[in-house]
Amino acid sequence: MKKLWQTIFFLFGLAAVVLMLLTFDADWVRVKEVIGQAGIWFPVILVLWGFIYLINACSFGLIINDGTGRRVPFGKVFQLTVSGYALNYVTPLGLMGGEPYRILELSDYVGGKKAASSVILYSMMHICSHFCFWLSAVVLYVILHFIADSYGLDVWMCIMLSVLTVVFVAVLWIFSLGYRKGFVVKVFGLLSHIPLIRKWAAGYLDKHREDLDEVDRQIAFLHKERRAPFRWSLFLEYAARVVSCLEYWLLIGLFMPVFTFWDSILVMAFSSLFSNIIFFSPMQMGGYEGGMALAAGGVQVPSAYGLYTALVARLRQIVWTVIGILIMKIGRKDD
Numbered sequence: 153m154k155k156l157w158q159t160i161f162f163l164f165g166l167a168a169v170v171l172m173l174l175t176f177d178a179d180w181v182r183v184k185e186v187i188g189q190a191g192i193w194f195p196v197i198l199v200l201w202g203f204i205y206l207i208n209a210c211s212f213g214l215i216i217n218d219g220t221g222r223r224v225p226f227g228k229v230f231q232l233t234v235s236g237y238a239l240n241y242v243t244p245l246g247l248m249g250g251e252p253y254r255i256l257e258l259s260d261y262v263g264g265k266k267a268a269s270s271v272i273l274y275s276m277m278h279i280c281s282h283f284c285f286w287l288s289a290v291v292l293y294v295i296l297h298f299i300a301d302s303y304g305l306d307v308w309m310c311i312m313l314s315v316l317t318v319v320f321v322a323v324l325w326i327f328s329l330g331y332r333k334g335f336v337v338k339v340f341g342l343l344s345h346i347p348l349i350r351k352w353a354a355g356y357l358d359k360h361r362e363d364l365d366e367v368d369r370q371i372a373f374l375h376k377e378r379r380a381p382f383r384w385s386l387f388l389e390y391a392a393r394v395v396s397c398l399e400y401w402l403l404i405g406l407f408m409p410v411f412t413f414w415d416s417i418l419v420m421a422f423s424s425l426f427s428n429i430i431f432f433s434p435m436q437m438g439g440y441e442g443g444m445a446l447a448a449g450g451v452q453v454p455s456a457y458g459l460y461t462a463l464v465a466r467l468r469q470i471v472w473t474v475i476g477i478l479i480m481k482i483g484r485k486d487d
Contacts, residue, residue: 161239161253165477168242186463190403197399197468204392205472209233211277211388214381215374216258216270224261231479232257238476241469251275253480265363269370272336274385276371280327281389282424287320289421292414332376334368337361396420399468403461423462 187194209230217223236250243250251271258267290313329335343353357364374382394417401416 161256162477162480165235165239165242165480186460187467189406189460190464193402193406194464194468197402197464198471200398201396201468201472204396205234205237206230207388207392207395208237208278211385211392212270212274214385214388215274215277216262218374218378218381221262221266224258228257228261234472234476235480236476238473241473265366266370269367272367273371273374276327276330277385277389280324281386281393282428283320283323283327284386284390285393286421286425287317287324289418290317290320293418296414296418330371331382332372334365334371336364336367336371340364393420399465400461403464419461 190197209226212233213224213226213229216229232254236254238250239253240250254271255264255267258270261267262270294313337357340353340357344350344357346353397413397416397420399416400419401411401413404411404416404419
């Protein structure tokens with residue numbers, strides 16, 4: 153990657169972090185109080201998320217290092233994983249900062265086309281794992297109701313869960329088609345029919361159709377020819393979602409010993425679903441906390457505990473975002 157682009161991404165991330173801290177929706181007295189309440193569990197959670205990013209990096213590495221071309225060192229893969237997520241956290245609409253950064257960095261190692269296909273495929277894997285996680289949470293909710301009778305399941309809840317199930321299954325089916333045949337060209341084809349951007353999208357598709365076809369071929373290649381790494385990559389991304397539930401289990405469990413790990417999965421699933429619905433906000437400001445309060449209430453956890461946990465999780469996000477931005481200057485490959 154050119155030094156100019158490296159500097160632009162770094163300065164953008166740094167400026168976004170500063171702006172985020174200046175507009176943080178909690179006074180620092182409250183922040184200090186919350187960290188004090190969390191005690192030793194706050195650094196434990198920071199370490200936990202280091203382990204989660206390690207799992208993400210293993211998933212990303214399986215896609216990048218496919219046995220063809222130059223092997224990307226795992227340290228570089230881990231740095232791109234953390235820095236990419238940091239840029240996504242501070243970027244409106246998400247996936248608008250981290251993915252271009254990863255592609256530009258990886259292009260120095262594996263070339264532009266493979267870098268683009270690897271990053272796009274990993275992003276698909278990451279998003280797909282979310283839908284798998286949300287679908288399994290719906291199943292878990294129903295099981296806990298009918299077996300343990302832990303939660304209420306009225307008519308409206310049945311309707312909502314049914315709609316969510318249909319949507320999740322449909323999205324996963326669309327992902328399976330994208331994995332088998334590629335989807336980049338089709339996406340640009342759809343964009344070329346949308347007002348305001350159709351002229352740009354149509355022009356880009358005409359000019360770069362050969363390159364986009366190659367990206368689609370490489371995406372389909374991993375699914376068809378490297379089934380084991382493909383499945384392991386998806387499994388690791390799903391596992392990272394499950395492991396991240398330990399954060400809520402540890403924090404809410406401080407106040408409610410009866411709060412189980414299964415409860416934490418439901419809180420994590422439905423709060424993340426809510427926050428992703430309003431993905432246009434950097435770091436899902438406001439929606440993250442609101443989703444946590446609603447999800448906690450849905451499993452009979454006082455909303456105050458949900459808001460407390462959301463604030464601790466927000467602070468953890470900020471710390472790892474700062475780490476991700478800073479390590480963008482580490483291990484750079486000069487031209």
